[in-house]
Amino acid sequence: MTDKDTAGAAARTVERALAAVLSARAGDAGSADGIDTGASLLAADPAADAELRRRGEQFVRLAWERGWGPADVGRLVRRDLDGPHLRLLAELIAAEARRYESLPPRWAAQLADLDAEREARPYRADRFSYATSVLELYLLLVRLPAIEPVGPVPGTPVHLTAPADGEPRMLTRIRALLAKAEATGYPQEAEALTAKAQELMARHSIDEALLADRTHRGDVPGACRIGVDAPYETAKAILLDAVASANRCRAVWNSAYGFSTVVGFEPDLEAVELLHTSLLVQGTAAMTRAEAAQRAAGRKRTKTFRQSFLLAYAHRIGERLTLATEQVTAEQVTAEQESATRAAEEGVGGLLPVLAAREVAVADRTDRMFPETVATRVRGATDAEGWTHGTSAADAARVPGGRGAADGPGGTDRRGRIRPAR
Incomplete structure (x- = not known):
């Protein structure tokens, strides 16, 4: 033959x-x-x-x-x-x-x-x-169905706006701060490290937005996928949605395939990936410690405790991150107003219009990628002790900003965008 x-x-x-x-x-x-x-x-x-x-x-x-x-x-x-x-x-x-x-x-x-x-x-x-x-x-x-692409397929020429020669120094600093926050056993230290990381993320995002506007770089929103694994995937998806929203991105959860697609400008996507991973590690560690204390006291309903814990954690973290971003933005706007004359002479646009334009671009890209998404209200927290411990854990990992109103179990109305299964 x-x-x-x-x-x-x-x-x-x-x-x-x-x-x-x-x-x-x-x-x-x-x-x-x-x-x-x-x-x-x-x-x-x-x-x-x-x-x-x-x-x-x-x-x-x-x-x-x-x-x-x-x-x-x-x-x-x-x-x-x-x-x-x-x-x-x-x-x-x-x-x-x-x-x-x-x-x-x-x-x-x-x-x-x-x-x-x-x-x-x-x-x-x-x-x-x-x-x-x-x-x-x-x-x-x-049998894999067609899904929304988040980038080119291999072999497609990729046109970079700048040489991809390692990650920016700011991201390296942020990554190091979050690694320390995950490793420490002291809540106060984790709080300070996470707070500093979020502050750097917000400033880095604003700096990149202004630079792109000043140089007419033509940046457009991109997208990435982040895994949302069982168990308690609803609470984890809500946490990711909170992190994305606070960093000027949008997240759409595909529950059937276990991931969320996050849409935003590249510096913000990088921030979401880093911060979400760190907060999930910190929240899971805090939940394990709180659950151990509950078991030592004779409690056995761990599933409802965990679910309520993570929902409360996601809800409160969302408040903290949003306040932190608003605080940094307000500081930048104030600084901009103080140097308005110099900015006008240099032909620099205002910060708020730049951020508003980017928000519109992100919303438009999300709507084009996911024309069939629906918003859903989650009311899954039924355990008072789990909610209380989850809120406390979020406070321990808090970012700069004032305290928001605390809801009780079952009171969260966090809305998330979900892509219907086809």
Whole structure:
């Protein structure tokens, strides 16, 4: 048999295996039988391995074209499959990514995270088990629907306004402050560190907005996705919405696929990613400590306690962050008014019109990306002690600004934008 004949036979084996898997509808009881049939065909034909891998890389590329990114797909694999599938996914993505000279922003970190998991999850299996895992992964990939893209697909030329030579020094300082806030065991120290980080974020955002306006840089809003994982995903999505709103962004939660899409200008998106991650770490640690104290006192209703804790934490954090942003903005406006003559001579526009224009641009981009979103009211806090402890934890992580009115359990009416499932 010639090499051409061998390749043709391998392709036919892969076609038959995939046809057996894809012939069953999602959720159909015959789906498992189709995977077993396909895995048996592949296990018996080692010559089909290369063609099977090539098909997998095509499915990965199809996911990119449908709007998905590495972290998005990895999140689904962790949720719906398991470790071997994640390793296989990481290998496919790494092989497919090598085809491109350039990758979209944020992809380098996502690929590095997947590669780290691949290295941490050695996978050894017989041929049938291996083929089964491959087909289960491929079935997930081909059934991914089209979603709103947040950036170009790999290989698309990316035009940068400035050389991407490391992150700005301000972000490095913010990252260091938040890392210290997460690591300290003293609430007062965490409070001071987080407060300083939020202040720097707000000032950095204003500086970037004014610079873009002064230099006519032509910045436009972008978008990124942030995972919102179970359990208590509603409260976590509300926390992310609060952080996004305070940093002049908008968040839209896709509950079906476990992420929120955040829309905003790049400096603000970076701030949201950093601050949300840190506040979630701080809030989870505080919840664990409070829950331990509750258990020591004989309490057992931990689920309602956690839910109420996180809802209260998100509600109060939203108040704190918004007040902090307003305070920094007011200080900048006052400083601008004091130097109005110099600004007029230099042809510098006012801060408030610049920020208003950016807010309109973000709203327009969000509405174009998500024309079918709905606002929802969440009333899920039913545990008074959980609410009280969550509010206290938010105060411990507070940012500059006065105290807002505290609602009781069930009193939050935080509204979030949710993309309806299709």
